[in-house]
Amino acid sequence: MGSRAKLALVEALMAEQEARPCAVLALRWLERHGGLKRGLCAVVDHESGRLTGLCGIGVSSAGVDAFSLDLADRAHPLVVALGGGEPVAFHDSGQSRRRAFETPLGNTAFHAIPLGNPKEELGLGLLLATGLDDGPVSDDVLWATEMLGVRLAALWYRRIQMDERRHKRERSWLFSIINAVTDPILLTDADGRILVANTGAERLLTAGEDKREGWRRAVALNNMLFSASLFTNTAERGPTRRELLLVDPSEGQDLLFEVLSAPVAIRLGENGVVSVLRNVTDLRRATEEIEENYRRLRVAEAATRAERDRLDLILNSVLDPILVTDPAGNIMRMNPPAERMFTFPSGKRNVEVERRVRTNDAVFTSFVSNLYAGQSRQWRRTLSLTDPQTGAIVPVEAISGKVVSKHGEETAAVTILHDLTEAEEKARLYEQVKRHSDELKERVREATAELAEQNELLRRQAFQLEQASAMKSQFLANVSHELRTPLNAIMGYTHLMLEGVSGEMTRPQNEKLTRIDANARHLLAVINDLLDITRIESGKMPVQIERVLLHELIDEVMTEVEPVIAGTRLQVTRVLSPDLPEIETDRQKVKQIVLNLLSNALKFTPEGSVDIRLEPDDQSGQISIAVSDTGIGIAEDNQKTIFEAFEQANSSYARRHGGTGLGLSICRRLAHLLDGRITLVSRLGEGSTFTLFLPSKPRNA
Amino acid sequence: MTPVEESAPLVLVVDDVDHGREIFAEYLEYRGFRVATAADGLEALEKAFELRPDVILMDLSLPGIDGWEATRRLKLDERTRAIPIIALTAHALASAHDKAREVGCNAVVTKPCLPKDLELEVRRQLEARATEGSGAQP
Numbered sequence: 001m002g003s004r005a006k007l008a009l010v011e012a013l014m015a016e017q018e019a020r021p022c023a024v025l026a027l028r029w030l031e032r033h034g035g036l037k038r039g040l041c042a043v044v045d046h047e048s049g050r051l052t053g054l055c056g057i058g059v060s061s062a063g064v065d066a067f068s069l070d071l072a073d074r075a076h077p078l079v080v081a082l083g084g085g086e087p088v089a090f091h092d093s094g095q096s097r098r099r100a101f102e103t104p105l106g107n108t109a110f111h112a113i114p115l116g117n118p119k120e121e122l123g124l125g126l127l128l129a130t131g132l133d134d135g136p137v138s139d140d141v142l143w144a145t146e147m148l149g150v151r152l153a154a155l156w157y158r159r160i161q162m163d164e165r166r167h168k169r170e171r172s173w174l175f176s177i178i179n180a181v182t183d184p185i186l187l188t189d190a191d192g193r194i195l196v197a198n199t200g201a202e203r204l205l206t207a208g209e210d211k212r213e214g215w216r217r218a219v220a221l222n223n224m225l226f227s228a229s230l231f232t233n234t235a236e237r238g239p240t241r242r243e244l245l246l247v248d249p250s251e252g253q254d255l256l257f258e259v260l261s262a263p264v265a266i267r268l269g270e271n272g273v274v275s276v277l278r279n280v281t282d283l284r285r286a287t288e289e290i291e292e293n294y295r296r297l298r299v300a301e302a303a304t305r306a307e308r309d310r311l312d313l314i315l316n317s318v319l320d321p322i323l324v325t326d327p328a329g330n331i332m333r334m335n336p337p338a339e340r341m342f343t344f345p346s347g348k349r350n351v352e353v354e355r356r357v358r359t360n361d362a363v364f365t366s367f368v369s370n371l372y373a374g375q376s377r378q379w380r381r382t383l384s385l386t387d388p389q390t391g392a393i394v395p396v397e398a399i400s401g402k403v404v405s406k407h408g409e410e411t412a413a414v415t416i417l418h419d420l421t422e423a424e425e426k427a428r429l430y431e432q433v434k435r436h437s438d439e440l441k442e443r444v445r446e447a448t449a450e451l452a453e454q455n456e457l458l459r460r461q462a463f464q465l466e467q468a469s470a471m472k473s474q475f476l477a478n479v480s481h482e483l484r485t486p487l488n489a490i491m492g493y494t495h496l497m498l499e500g501v502s503g504e505m506t507r508p509q510n511e512k513l514t515r516i517d518a519n520a521r522h523l524l525a526v527i528n529d530l531l532d533i534t535r536i537e538s539g540k541m542p543v544q545i546e547r548v549l550l551h552e553l554i555d556e557v558m559t560e561v562e563p564v565i566a567g568t569r570l571q572v573t574r575v576l577s578p579d580l581p582e583i584e585t586d587r588q589k590v591k592q593i594v595l596n597l598l599s600n601a602l603k604f605t606p607e608g609s610v611d612i613r614l615e616p617d618d619q620s621g622q623i624s625i626a627v628s629d630t631g632i633g634i635a636e637d638n639q640k641t642i643f644e645a646f647e648q649a650n651s652s653y654a655r656r657h658g659g660t661g662l663g664l665s666i667c668r669r670l671a672h673l674l675d676g677r678i679t680l681v682s683r684l685g686e687g688s689t690f691t692l693f694l695p696s697k698p699r700n701a
Numbered sequence: 702m703t704p705v706e707e708s709a710p711l712v713l714v715v716d717d718v719d720h721g722r723e724i725f726a727e728y729l730e731y732r733g734f735r736v737a738t739a740a741d742g743l744e745a746l747e748k749a750f751e752l753r754p755d756v757i758l759m760d761l762s763l764p765g766i767d768g769w770e771a772t773r774r775l776k777l778d779e780r781t782r783a784i785p786i787i788a789l790t791a792h793a794l795a796s797a798h799d800k801a802r803e804v805g806c807n808a809v810v811t812k813p814c815l816p817k818d819l820e821l822e823v824r825r826q827l828e829a830r831a832t833e834g835s836g837a838q839p
Contacts, residue, residue: 489813493720
């Protein structure tokens with residue numbers, strides 16, 4: 001073997017920078033100078049832990065690629081050969097002795113030669129070659145494989161160096177990248193230990209000795225919280241998302257993170273977890289704020305809707321038409337009274353009604369355009385509209401106001417139409433009422449004046465009447481007084497003579513004096529009765545109400561008339577009901593009435609009987625005192641006038657009995673004075689019954 | 702005319718009307734009373750104080766001092782207070798009678814009055830006074 005060939009190989013190998021071409025160069029050299037027939041170069045791949053094919057001669061490339069041997073299989077003859085450092089010869093396996101392993105070289109005998117210097121590059125790779133001489137491998141072959149091994153080792157070393165540099169650089173980039181991410185990022189192993197952390201994570205989870213106590217405690221707490229969260233979300237469960245509350249070590253405030261975790265393989269058969277923490281504290285706050293704003297918006301919207309509903313309600317409750325128009329003059333809203341004037345009624349079309357509506361619309365539009373044309377915010381005009389239904393002219397006062405937004409923009413105009421029909425009618429009515437009122441006032445004034453005059457007149461008349469009445473009473477009193485004085489003389493002297501004070505009288509003289517006496521007495525009775533009537537009529541008859549036992553009163557009356565009864569042949573009977581109540585009345589007046597009635601009965605009954613009967617009248621609740629006789633009776637014609645003054649059925653008869661003709665008149669008046677009455681039942685020639693009815697108590701008592 | 706006893710009761714008849722005085726005076730004397738008369742109020746007071754009659758018949762309507770006033774004065778005077786006074790009047794109204802009783806009249810008699818009725822009243826007054834104390838009976 002020439003040294004030139006070896007030098008050529010060395011030069012060729014040195015010139016080549018890649019492993020495979022170097023291996024090919026070496027194989028070719030061995031083919032030419034070492035007798036190699038077929039060969040396979042395999043190298044150790046530390047990463048996978050396998051011996052894999054690199055290149056071959058006389059071997060298909062598929063065969064090269066397919067060659068792969070697990071280095072962990074330490075009993076494998078090739079693995080043993082790789083670790084031995086010496087070439088190993090494998091004999092032809094033949095038909096009977098098949099080898100336990102296969103190679104791309106087939107069943108032929110081959111040599112397995114470790115690459116490189118056995119003292120230095122142990123386990124670098126193997127050269128499998130056929131065609132070499134049996135016995136020890138030649139020095140040339142060993143030299144070539146050593147050269148190839150040395151070269152490959154050098155290339156790998158350089159490759160490793162380059163890789164490391166690149167890794168360093170890439171690692172630096174990677175850290176720059178993850179540090180550039182403000183969100184904390186962590187890689188933890190299965191036990192939760194932190195393998196990688198960016199600055200964001202370090203800030204939360206690590207603390208140097210220089211940090212203060214509070215910081216360190218916060219960091220410890222954060223670590224605890226973070227580990228706990230990791231353990232509850234094991235790496236095996238796949239990517240997870242959760243929330244984690246940590247503490248800002250520098251400021252001490254709570255920070256809310258959303259933690260995204262994903263399992264990653266950190267080395268063979270071991271998983272770790274990458275966690276990215278996203279600070280959602282502000283996000284949460286923002287979310288809450290958005291929710292709050294949304295809620296407020298909802299409330300405001302509801303309030304606005306309520307306000308709008310209320311506004312609608314108000315608008316609709318106003319009886320005057322109200323219209324809201326946009327700046328272009330289009331009607332945007334109106335209340336029902338306005339609709340009546342400015343919209344076509346639903347239902348059957350009516351040309352006339354629609355014409356009136358259009359007319360109204362034109363009038364209104366003209367009015368509104370004037371408003372927008374002007375500068376003032378308010379506009380007021382009297383318009384003449386037409387009632388679409390009736391066609392009646394409706395005078396209205398239109399008051400319009402612009403609605404101006406905060407920014408001074410005219411957004412709408414509100415117009416109220418005030419119906420003046422009523423106002424005009426009211427004004428007319430008011431005038432009318434006022435005129436009537438004035439007339440009435442005048443009339444009242446006149447009537448008042450007249451009344452005052454009448455009043456004065458009446459007052460004067462009343463005064464005069466009072467005076468006249470007083471004068472009449474006084475006059476009668478005086479007349480009575482003046483009549484009594486001479487009567488006293490007449491009766492006195494008559495009496496003196498009848499008593500014989502002036503000597504004995506002859507019988508005729510005596511008779512005539514008796515006549516004088518009787519007439520004087522009659523005159524006195526008339527005067528007394530007249531005085532009674534006057535007193536009753538002028539209301540000056542005093543009435544004294546007291547409790548009266550009627551049977552006692554009747555006893556007294558009977559005692560008084562006893563002498564009269566004795567002078568007749570009449571049968572006089574008293575009938576007193578046992579249940580006669582006590583009554584309240586004027587005792588003297590009742591006695592006067594009963595005495596009068598009884599006297600009359602005795603006077604006008606020539607023969608027969610006189611009854612006096614006292615009983616309660618169930619019908620009227622009054623007491624009845626009835627005096628019945630079998631006397632001359634009273635003709636029906638006279639029965640009505642019998643109670644009037646100076647009436648007597650038979651004057652001559654009465655006079656004969658010394659009646660004044662005033663007795664019954666007085667009786668009736670007295671009965672009235674006591675709230676009672678006197679009735680008469682009589683038949684001419686058969687007798688009379690006078691009945692006095694008395695209440696148990698006078699009304700005014 | 703029956704002679705009048707000195708011890709007989711003295712009746713003072715006061716009336717401004719002559720015949721009024723005459724009728725009652727004559728009848729009372731006829732019935733055995735002593736009688737004095739007066740025609741007006743002043744005279745009545747003088748006679749009453751002077752004679753101290755047992756009974757006074759007092760007409761109410763008198764010129765000058767009327768019967769009511771005269772009665773009031775007599776009833777106020779110690780000397781004449783006890784003398785019964787019978788008012789004699791042609792006034793028939795109750796007011797005149799009430800007024801007479803108010804000023805102190807012991808009884809009121811309305812004219813016309815029969816002399817014998819008057820005598821009964823005089824005797825009634827004398828009896829009433831006798832039961833009260835001293836007094837004479839005709």
